Amino acid sequence: MLGWTITFFIIALIAGVLGFGGIAGAAAGIAQILFIVFLVLFALSLVASAISGRRPPVP
Template identity: 70%
Template sequence: MLRWSITFLVIAIIAAVLGFGGIAGATAGIAEILFYVFIVLFVISLIFGRGRGV
């Protein structure tokens, strides 16, 4: 999930440099959403992973 977020962020930066504002904004928004989903899933896995006692 984090890899997708970074990929979309790189696409957004390249599109912004080339002057494609709409595409850059859309891909930056997708990257931001994927990053927040990654953070939430990471925190959930930390919480439930501690209960195993490993």
């Protein structure tokens, strides 16, 4: 999911440089939403692992 955020961020940067304001704004908005979703899922996974008490496997 973080990969999608970075992809939309790069699209927004390129579109902004080329002068496509609407496309840049839309891509930046999508990147922000995906980043927030990523952070929420990350926080939930941290809380769930803290509650369950399980440790990740050691490679």
